[in-house]
Amino acid sequence: MQPKITLIGAGSVVFAKQLIADVLQAPELGDATICLMDIDPSRLKVADIMARRMVAKLNSRVKIEATTNQRKAVQGARYVICTIQVGGYKPGTVIDFEIPKKYGLRQTIADTLGVGGVFRGLRTIPVINKIAQDIAEVGAPDCILLNYTNPMAMNCLGVSRAVGIPHVGLCHSVQGTSQQLANFAGVDYKDVTYLVAGINHMAFFLKLEYRNQDIYPLLFKCIQDPKFKAEKVRFEMMRRTGYFVTESSEHQSEYVPYFIHHGPKVVEQFDIPLDEYIRRCESIMATWHSAEAELLGGKSGDIQIPKLSHEYGSFIIRARETNKPVVIYGNVPNTGLITNLPQGCCVEVPCLIDGQGIQPTVIGDLPPQLAALCRSNINVQELTVEAALTKKREHIYHAVMVDPHTATQLPLDKIWEMCDELIEAHQKVGLLGEFSPTIKNTGRGYAGVGDRVLAKLTSSSGLLPKKWSEFDLAVELENPAEVAQEVAVTISTSDVTFKPQTIRVKLGAGKKIEQKIKFAPKELPAEKLEINLKGETPNVLCKGLVLGVRQEIIIPKGGESVTPFTLAGFNAGDVRLSHEKDGLRIKTHIFDSKVTADKKNSRNSHESASCIELFFSPANGGGITQIFCHPQPGKKTPVVLYAGGKPVNGVKASQSISKIAYDVDLLIPYAALGFAGRPKEFLFDLIANLTALGDAHSGGRLALNGNYDSYCRSGHYSCVSAE
Secondary structure, three states: OOOEEEEEOOOOHHHHHHHHHHHHOOHHHOOOEEEEEOOOHHHHHHHHHHHHHHHHHHOOOOEEEEEOOHHHHHOOOOEEEEOOOOOHHHHHHHHHHHHHHHOOOOOOOOOOOHHHHHHHHHHHHHHHHHHHHHHHHHOOOOOEEEEOOOOHHHHHHHHHHHOOOOEEEOOOHHHHHHHHHHHHHOOOHHHEEEEEEEEOOEEEEEEEEEOOEEOHHHHHHHOOOOOOOOOHHHHHHHHHHOOOEOOOHHHHHHHOOOOHHHOHHHHHHOOOOOOHHHHHHHHHHHOHHHHHHHHHOOOOOOOOOOOOOOOHHHHHHHHHHHOOOEEEEEEEEOOOOEOOOOOOOEEEEEEEEEOOEEEEOOOEOOOHHHHHHHHHHHHHHHHHHHHHHHOEOHHHHHHHHOOHHHHHHOOHHHHHHHHHHHHHHHHHOOOOOOOEOEOOOOOOEOOOHHHOEEEEEEEOOOEOOOOOOOEEEEEEEEOOOOOOEEEEEEEEOOOOOOOOEEEEEEEOOOOEEEEEEEEOOOOOOOOEEEEEEEEOOOOEEEEOEEEEOOEEEEEEOOOOEEEEEEEOOEEEEEEEEEEEOOEEEEEEEEOOOOOOOOOOOHHHOOOOOOEEEEEEEEOOOOOOEEEEEEOOOOOOOOEEEEOOOOEOOOOEEEEEEOOOOEEEEEEEOHHHHOOOOOOOEEEEEEEEEEEEEOOOEEEEEEEOOOOHHHOOOOOOEEEEEEO
């Protein structure tokens, strides 16, 4: 009986074409069934047509099937090849690059380690584990998962811990690099032998020989030649460690703390292409239609069949089906294979494949310096898998915290902040599920998310009212658990006379509700009011509310007010207000050492580029006028727009930009601010977006009151003219 070979992620048609061609050119697999599966029907259709044309071209007996149903695809399969990319280029990869970049963290490929690798792992591990579970339940009894999906070590470790089916991770780093090294040394590749071991993308050539002679001296001779410019990062690592690493310089620069973070000169010295994976993805997307036509054989349908590749997938299938041994390099659980790396981690070692399946080689100890480098990466892998399997949010922070590249680039508070933003962005587009909560800005978790109800208080105003009568509060209750729960919470305060109120509800599984209440205290506190929320049952995690009074900015007669603001505790600049004959003058000084403008669409770039947001409202009530001011490097004036994107009528604007800061001077007519003439008092607020604060800190969003989270659109400030 010939095997069923399932390819999950067949929509990756360029790679799928090569894998399919390799199988079709194996005579021993002539009666096999290849089942193509992808979640994208249109990409799957391309793969299906392509595969059938290849079968016809080769006059093969191989049967082709196609389905979007994963479980159906896996059913009865003896081999399942995984080539998926969860989240795709957009939104997944773009999120992985763009959010860390806001924090000053630059990456090249971001698919294996680093913060990009961590989040790719978090969204991919659950999907691959579901494939593995389907294999365990409906695959052939001896089915093997052949995984090509990155981050390789994290994905394989996740399968090993969660499901435990036979599997191997496959990469082309070893065979590709061995050919490179033969070329560098100037020897015939067919006479080169080698022994490689370590972890995926950071395995090392422990032996590299030409006709039983060590050829490392030829490689060290290469780096003595000042004209030799190839693979600068990898050759530098060979210079320092004594051994050559398997994966490219782009990758290697992210796995160790010696290159990217040391600044533009080092990046230039070692030819490190930042954002390289983004460039590659965009290039592929730009040529997709022509590539699709080529894959399908053009108008004639005469499809070209790629030559047999060095990808290990077909080698494994042929060796196992024929019992003819072959040696490949595979990523497998460390069952005493490399003795100075952690037991159970994912290691890359030579594996003998025959009718008995995958038989890895025992290596023993790696040279200690190589084991140390591998362990620095394994720490990140293990913590990422721990986060994915346990759903404990704290381990996401821990994984990024111990990452060699991130740890050398960002302080801990920025790592936490960046992770929070990445988690939120992934959840917003459905790429991550819920994780158990942690104590804010710590690595300590509360009880699991499955046994807690999350409760918090919110206020429609966000500020204390000037006169007491009553105002609205809301209690938000969220139940992440999979079962309904009885909830009781009590609202109270010790600052004013207020009779506690208790709310009792039954929350459905995974449901969220908001219940409005009227809050009518009898006394006015001087500065702030703390409203407490307490769970009457132990399954409730509560968040109270603090309301403060509106602050005053006094605009002196014939002068200007000065109000400073900060970002994460750092001095970020100030805003100055004064009355002029023609309107209100607003002068803003912003410390931003990388003033940027979104040239494509500056109207909507207030959270991605340098920007000041201003809010105005009449003191006696009325609408809010929101104005965006975008500084423009290389120009004399900023762009000043209303929230809807229209230019502000009658505004006079100027700017001055230096290396560390920029100044904006705006004179806006009162009418353009929504005022009927010069106001005696008005409400005001400011938000600024900084690209970079100084030379060591990333930028971010800040509010004039120092707490962006508590920003209220009605204004934290009352501006009063002292006349």
